[in-house]
Amino acid sequence: MEVNTRSSDASSSSGNNNRGEYIVSDGVRLQDSCSYCKSAGRTSIFHGSWADSLTVDDYQDLLDRGWRRAGSVLYKPEMEKTCCPSYTIRLRASDFVPSKEQQRVSRRMQRFVDGALEVKKSVEAIEDPSICANACNEISSLGTGTKETSSVSKKEKNMGDHITDYLSEQVNKVIWTCRESGQIPFSVQLPKASVKKVSQSKTKLLVEGAENLMYSSNIAFQIAATIRQAQSIAKDASQSAEDNPLSPKIISEKIAASLDQLVKINGLSIRACNGHINFYTAATQTSPNKDSHTATSSQESAIGRKGCSLRNSSVHPHGKRRRLEIHLKRSSFDPEEFALYKRYQINVHNDTPDDVSESSYRMFLVDTPLLPVQPSGDDRVPPCGFGSFHQQYVIDGHLVAVGVIDILPKCLSSKYFFWDPDFAYLSLGKYSALQEIGWVKENEVYCPSLQYYYLGYYIHSCSKMRYKAAYRPSELLCPLRYQWIPFELAKPLLDEKSYVVLSDYVLLQNGESSQPLVSGNVMEVQDDGNSNDVLIDDDDKMIEPELESSDDDCLEAFGQASAEIENGDVSDNLIG
Structure with a gap:
């Protein structure tokens, strides 16, 4: 040359x-x-x-x-x-x-430097990794038995949003671990997991024992579909969806089994159910009565007032x-x-x-x-x-x-x-x-x-x-x-x-x-x-x-x- x-x-x-x-x-x-x-x-x-x-x-x-x-x-x-x-x-x-x-x-940057900006808890977690865990512990201790009302405060909504973000991040980490260990094909470009809050009106329609279900993810279905599509393109799909060794049910069970540490840290109960990954509160699996719902509402409000939202809690409350x-x-x-x-x-x-x-x-x-x-x-x-x-x-x-x-x-x-x-x-x-x-x-x-x-x-x-x-x-x-x-x-x-x-x-x-x-x-x-x-x-x-x-x-x-x-x-x- x-x-x-x-x-x-x-x-x-x-x-x-x-x-x-x-x-x-x-x-x-x-x-x-x-x-x-x-x-x-x-x-x-x-x-x-x-x-x-x-x-x-x-x-x-x-x-x-x-x-x-x-x-x-x-x-x-x-x-x-x-x-x-x-x-x-x-x-x-x-x-x-x-x-x-x-x-x-x-x-915004100036307010952050001055300590006047309310920011995500993830920043504080750099200094104290137990913060997110503590916040999740408080959330998971709440009862979830009745329909949410229209009077839920903005702080409470932000708190719930960032609990789902935190859980989604943990599920994604487990998925990466499964890929690296060979349990999931490494050549497949996988979608990112998303954990959603379960509406309390839906839990009443579910099987008995689901009253304390708070969050759920269907990532196992998305992963299974991605793998099937990749196999189809490569013309290697020799099994039907029902016989696929990596069906949504098996994938969800692998992920749930790897989330044991999350259970210990955050007090949540995690189970795989028909391909879904479900997160339950640590409370007993019984239907809460009206009194317990009242206590839950006041407890949620108290948490909101204390600034436990992962997004809006102030990293520097003292400026x-x-x-x-x-x-x-x-x-x-x-x-x-x-x-x-x-x-x-x-x-x-x-x-x-x-x-x-x-x-x-x-x-x-x-x-x-x-x-x-x-x-x-x-x-x-x-x-x-x-x-x-x-x-x-x-x-x-x-x-x-x-x-x-x-x-x-x-x-x-x-x-x-x-x-x-x-x-x-x-x-x-x-x-x-x-x-x-x-x-x-x-x-x-x-x-x-x-x-x-x-x-x-x-x-x-x-x-x-x-x-x-x-x-x-x-x-x-x-x-x-x-x-x-x-x-x-x-x-x-x-x-x-x-x-x-x-x-x-x-x-x-x-x-x-x-x-x-x-x-x-x-x-x-x-x-x-x-x-x-x-x-x-x-x-x-x-x-x-x-x-x-x-x-x-x-x-x-x-x-x-x-x-x-x-x-x-x-x-x-x-x-x-």
Whole structure:
């Protein structure tokens, strides 16, 4: 494979001529299934190259030509051919105007730090794992014999909602254990369990002894159906549903048998019944009378008043402040970061443990070809220098989120963001974007050319990517002329067609047709590239950064790096 090298003594639009040279291997054209539109064919088309070394100035120029990087792989979509054209999007930090929702995210974090925000108990459980168990014990001690009334308080409803969330999480953990032990086929992508509260009006219609039934899950039926479907596709289903060794009844019994520890901790009685997994109170199996119901109602109200709701109970009832720190470190492997990343991928993106390997994590989020630039003397660089970094968000010494970023002569380019699922209610994806925009504003003083915040790729046809345009006023890169076009002018064009020459917006301003000025044959000469890079997301609206399988596929296609990149000696900088 031919290797191209060029000294950065050549002129660069970024303006620095003494930052080394780049070594980039000629790339290949790759096609894969699309993780955005979920097309069945290999409709995602991109061009990729392997970078052994790359100066920050040259990578800045590549960004401004529609390229991105995943580890040491450079890639760019073939815009006129790929199914989901991906436009580079950026924002001038000094022009940024936060929306009301973005302002609410900042205020919510401030209330959390001040100890004034009522939050999920899962945060407190980090400090005291017995909290969830104690809450479940109180709930399970309640009687459940009569119909719920319309006067149930909001706090009581929240309490019940989060007991079901807690139970669902425990069932999912048991399912994973069964998969790892081989009791359930590991190759099958299983649905997530959902435990529901049983209406008391229904318990009267059930068999005797069901009066104390509080929660139930039908996950065993879903797992059995998934396995049957997989067998049918593979043409291996040699047994009928009735003879299937993994029928709903057997699966539910396996799960219930593995939940013994949950019974001991929370005082719940758990039984498998005709494929259902049922949770009963620890009370005796007799029908409660009117007096017992009255006691139950008052007990539930008391629990609500005491703030035992898993969602709304205050972590800091006495207003104790929390310490939020944001550390900026050169890109390197950190076991604590990898543990958080693995938990995030499994809980948020439903990856299996085998999908989240240390090697794939290193290749995607640690390895970098960017040659680090240290701050020195007359160099107009920020105090941290240029290069690849990990931005750690630490609350009271606990790592809760990591932003993977590149700091370049003209911008902060956001690559990926992962966070602790227990802190989802803080909208850490949105909060990190606001922090990164603020960082650019602060460091423009040291480096006047550093003015922009790059949000990666924007795909107008993908609803999950639309959130990037909420950071206003943003610009999209024209895929043919490489001019930056205001999003508000480009949007009408993208509403009509997924791939357009955005600089043709002049036609719209003149009231003419929106057909491209350049013919399709001329469009064919533009550079090739890769289309699968995803960035910062958000928790509230499912817009957190997503690790698409194509990123890993791209890395595997180019193999392991041949040399380790020197990351410099920047120390642990506390920047917030």
